[in-house]
Amino acid sequence: MISTHINGGLGNQMFQYAAGRALALRHGTELLLDTQIFDGSTQFGFGLHHFAIAARQGRAAEMPPDRRRQPVRYLFWRKLKLRPRLARENGLSFNPAFEQLGDGVYLKGYWQSERYFKPVEAAIRADFQIVTPPSAENAAILAELAETPAISLHIRRGDYVKDSRTNATHGTCSLDYYGRGVDLIAARMTEKPVIYTFSDDPAWVRDNLILPFEMRVMDHNDSDRNYEDLRLMSACRHHIIANSSFSWWGAWLNPSEDKIVISPDSWFADPKLVNEDIWPEGWIRMD
Known part of the structure; x- marks a missing residue:
């Protein structure tokens, strides 16, 4: 199972989804979206539900502890490298180490490059078909x-x-x-x-x-x-x-x-x- 942290505006959410989806497809596994940040007061709302995405929103028990509401548990998760294992973006440019990530990771970053999902471009384009009918x-x-x-x-x-x-x-x-x-x-x-x-x-x-x-x-x-x-x-x-x-x-x-x-x-x-x-x-x- 691949988990990915979703935050920011719609464009950022789409990059985070695309990277997670590409990794999940590579391992033939499920993609979970961590949308806990939208449970509180944020500048932006969750927007991926307007698309034909192939993922589900993770339950609290499946996700890492929330950093704001569970700071002690979050610290233990980080320090002890508990599952899902954290995989952070390293810099803003494409990180080739992404291609070596295994199953069971939690992606946290922006992942703003087509290179993260180019091998599965057709699937990403299909996932980003907007299913909400136009006005x-x-x-x-x-x-x-x-x-x-x-x-x-x-x-x-x-x-x-x-x-x-x-x-x-x-x-x-x-x-x-x-x-x-x-x-x-x-x-x-x-x-x-x-x-x-x-x-x-x-x-x-x-x-x-x-x-x-x-x-x-x-x-x-x-x-x-x-x-x-x-x-x-x-x-x-x-x-x-x-x-x-x-x-x-x-x-x-x-x-x-x-x-x-x-x-x-x-x-x-x-x-x-x-x-x-x-x-x-x-x-x-x-x-």
């Missing part, structure tokens, strides 16, 4: 996207702007980055693109993002329906993502071999944080 409005936009030369463009603001520590860690992509990304993709297209923008601050996008093409701001899905935005993103032909795991998945879930994906050259504002394996092969890095 009528989103279904109409999906039909529209099927006929439109659409580019998804994601601008992450929120805590990246409002929280000084988060801003120092991640930073935000410049308007120049988005403008040059649109120009690059448009130059490779045979039709004039339509830009579908996704953001946690759509009003700011309307006021600040000026592009030489038609722009449609997607502002109808709130944070509880972020999976709807993810589905819409993945239905676009091409993508300009932020330094955000959410839009990373929006681009990755597009199965087209002809898609163009523009990604920030620097994933973190903090130069001490480096993940050279965040970019899948073929994605274009732009500073």
Whole structure:
């Protein structure tokens, strides 16, 4: 049995699931999701239930002790290396030691690289089919996207702007980055693109993002329906993502071999944080 710690926003949860699922498939065993963190007060909610995932949420007896509510038991579990055995992410880039992990481990980390699950890509794509039906409005936009030369463009603001520590860690992509990304993709297209923008601050996008093409701001899905935005993103032909795991998945879930994906050259504002394996092969890095 493989267990994986699930926390953070939807994009992070998807990376954590994908790594655990890949390891469980390698060993022909079950995957358990440790979602204990969502039992308390968290910034984000658990979102993987909107997908066709092949895992179940673990019961307390199957999971390591909760660090916040059972600090003494947690300490004994860590020190005595009790089952499930802890397997921590070592740095942010791909860790080749992951491939040597056996059954009966508890994964704790972000695992933000396609390399962790590339060998089972088909299974991950199947697992991340969204099973929650789209609302009528989103279904109409999906039909529209099927006929439109659409580019998804994601601008992450929120805590990246409002929280000084988060801003120092991640930073935000410049308007120049988005403008040059649109120009690059448009130059490779045979039709004039339509830009579908996704953001946690759509009003700011309307006021600040000026592009030489038609722009449609997607502002109808709130944070509880972020999976709807993810589905819409993945239905676009091409993508300009932020330094955000959410839009990373929006681009990755597009199965087209002809898609163009523009990604920030620097994933973190903090130069001490480096993940050279965040970019899948073929994605274009732009500073």
